[in-house]
Amino acid sequence: MKLTKEQIEYLFAFCIKHFVQYYDVQVELVDHLANAVELKMKNDPKLTFEKAVEQVHTAFGVMGFAPLVAEKQRMAEKQSRRLFFQLFKEQFKWPKILLFFIITAAIYTICSITLISTKSILVAVLISSFIIYSLAISQLQLLAKKSGKKFLIIEFSWISSFIMVPSYFLNSFRILIEKISLYFFTSGFTIFCISVYLCIYILLVLVTVQTLLSIGNKVRRQYPEVFSVSK
């Protein structure tokens, strides 16, 4: 006997009641519970649906679904980090590496004009990257809001790892500007180093945004039922 739509909804509510808030975890659990309940009810036709659900839940052990959710959180972080480094490595392959040289050359040319141009480009890059980064994050949050569900892969993909990237670079520049003399900033070698440094920073921000957008697309592709037109 296959479970009805109402019984499936009961299983989603059961997951929420047992502290599984994320839709991407619930989906797999609900299917597992449904399959196990169907098998139990087939083997014992007198068994009620609710009793069968409780029996299946007991099979998960005393901790219930908690270890599963905790492991999934760690794996979501790992998965997004892996995607990030994969995309970052791609930036240094032909023909994408051309972008690295073009950006570095452009920054070097602008920074060579005056010290003020170095400072201006620094501020411009930091502000624009912060805006782009914020836009990408808000787009992901909007996506989750639109679905009315919470997604573990969205909540744990950027909080822990990616938020550190822009702030790390921002701090490095602040220290450089405070500690090092004016002469240092006008030497050709320093300008070259700043150009490479800024270019890597730009690429990191772009890859971060690319990672966030690709996570968003993945969620939309995997769970089309919660992003239907009626929503």
Place this chain on the structure above:
Amino acid sequence: MQLLKDNKRMYGFEITQKVKALTKGELNITEGALYPLLHRLEADGLLEAEFEIIDNRTRKYYLLTKAGKKETRGSLKKVQEFVETLQIFFKPNIA
């Protein structure tokens, strides 16, 4: 992973049942052990997931990636070598 190699794609519950059937109930993979393992393999890029709506619910299927297939071959070879080594200990060929 060998099961996934033979069946192309499988979902969590199907794996638990298949293991039970193949080992005639000798080996029982619990849900609490199976799903974290599947998620770890997915995060490592050895498995990928496919989603399909079946019987009013979404089903998550796992498939081996290219890296996963390579890893399965390697692991299988290691297990075979280990079994062969064990056989030497248990059935020594006394000349």
